[in-house]
Structures are given as structure tokens and as C-alpha cells.
Amino acid sequence: MPNESTQARVERVLFSEETIRARVAEIVREIEASLDDGDLVIVALLKGSVVFLSDLIRGFERQVAFDFVGVSSYGDGTEPGPELTLTKELSIDIAGRDVLLVDDILDTGRTMHRVIGYLRSFGPASLRVCVLLDKRARRQAPIEPDYRGFEIGDEFVVGYGMDFADRYRNLPFIGVLAPVQDAL
Numbered sequence: 490m491p492n493e494s495t496q497a498r499v500e501r502v503l504f505s506e507e508t509i510r511a512r513v514a515e516i517v518r519e520i521e522a523s524l525d526d527g528d529l530v531i532v533a534l535l536k537g538s539v540v541f542l543s544d545l546i547r548g549f550e551r552q553v554a555f556d557f558v559g560v561s562s563y564g565d566g567t568e569p570g571p572e573l574t575l576t577k578e579l580s581i582d583i584a585g586r587d588v589l590l591v592d593d594i595l596d597t598g599r600t601m602h603r604v605i606g607y608l609r610s611f612g613p614a615s616l617r618v619c620v621l622l623d624k625r626a627r628r629q630a631p632i633e634p635d636y637r638g639f640e641i642g643d644e645f646v647v648g649y650g651m652d653f654a655d656r657y658r659n660l661p662f663i664g665v666l667a668p669v670q671d672a673l
């Protein structure tokens with residue numbers, strides 16, 4: 490469990506552990522219902538998606554393979570930098586396979602837009618997008634997720650894999666970060 494001093498820097502809980510668990514189970518059902526039978530390859534973006542991914546994959550009854558692509562756009566700040574950096578390449582063969590691209594949060598959409606282009610170059614049979622959180626109001630790139638957990642406003646959220654300066658990822662809930670001067 491996170492200690493008290495970690496929790497004290499989160500202003501409020503946006504989604505509790507129970508709320509997230511229930512919604513993740515619903516997302517799995519939505520995905521299962523909309524896919525043909527067969528295997529599925531999940532490609533998740535490092536690092537924020539790992540907690541969501543681990544809960545998501547355990548809900549599937551079909552065979553699910555997964556891999557990671559490493560992309561970093563925020564560094565240690567709260568605003569995206571101009572450049573996206575690929576820090577880990579795809580290492581699984583997705584040619585001719587059904588691919589589900591998974592991420593924790595869709596914000597401007599610039600990361601996802603670029604990763605979709607990258608994945609399409611490997612020739613998947615299909616490519617769908619699943620995000621836990623959708624900050625729709627901030628969208629700059631033309632990305633509409635096929636599956637989304639929750640739509641949220643323009644707030645900086647942490648927990649359940651999401652960080653500020655690589656902290657808070659281990660919180661089991663999703664919370665809104667207190668003002669930056671109090672958060673470190």
C-alpha cells in the first residue's frame with residue numbers, strides 16, 4: 490500500500506480501485522463482443538499502461554499475446570515536449586494479426602497518432618485502440634479510441650500506472666495531483 494505521505498499529495502480520488510476494476514471488466518466484455526474468434530496481440534505503450542494492461546489481459550478468455558512499445562513525450566513535466574522518442578521497438582510479429590493498441594491515457598493524441606503509423610507499417614490485419622482515460626478536450630491529433638474506460642477533464646492525473654516525475658505509479662486508484670509545488 491502507498492504510504493500516507495504519498496497519498497497526501499493527491500488532491501482527490503477520481504476513480505477508486507473498485508470503480509476501475511468494474512470498468513476494466515466491462516471493457517474486456519466490449520472488446521470480446523466486437524472481435525471475431527481468434528488470437529489477439531496487445532501492444533501497450535510504456536510505461537504508464539502496464540498496470541491497466543496487467544488487469545486487462547487477465548480478463549480475456551481467448552489467447553492474448555502482448556508486447557510493448559516505448560514512447561516518452563512528457564519527461565518529468567506536466568506538458569508534452571515537442572519531440573516523441575521511441576525508446577523500445579516492437580519485438581513481436583504483428584503482420585496479418587488483430588492488434589489492440591493499449592494505453593493508459595489519451596491526451597493530445599500525438600503519441601498515439603505516431604505509434605499507429607509505426608504499427609501500420611508492420612501490416613497488421615486490424616488495429617484497434619483502447620485507452621483507460623480519454624482527455625478528449627485536449628485532442629490535437631485525429632484519434633478516436635475504439636474502447637475507452639472513462640472520459641476525464643483537463644486535470645493532471647496520477648496512479649494506476651500514471652506518474653508525475655516517475656512517482657505515484659503504484660497507487661491503486663487514480664487521483665488528481667495536488668499543485669505541483671506540493672507534489673514532489
Ligand code: PRP
Nearest residue numbers: 535536537561562563596597598599600
Ligand atoms: C503519457 C501517456 C501517453 C501519452 C499521452 O505517456 O502514457 O502515452 O503521454 O499523451 P498525448 O496524447 O498528449 O500524446 P508519458 O510520455 O507520460 O510516458 P509514460 O507512459 O512512461 O509515463
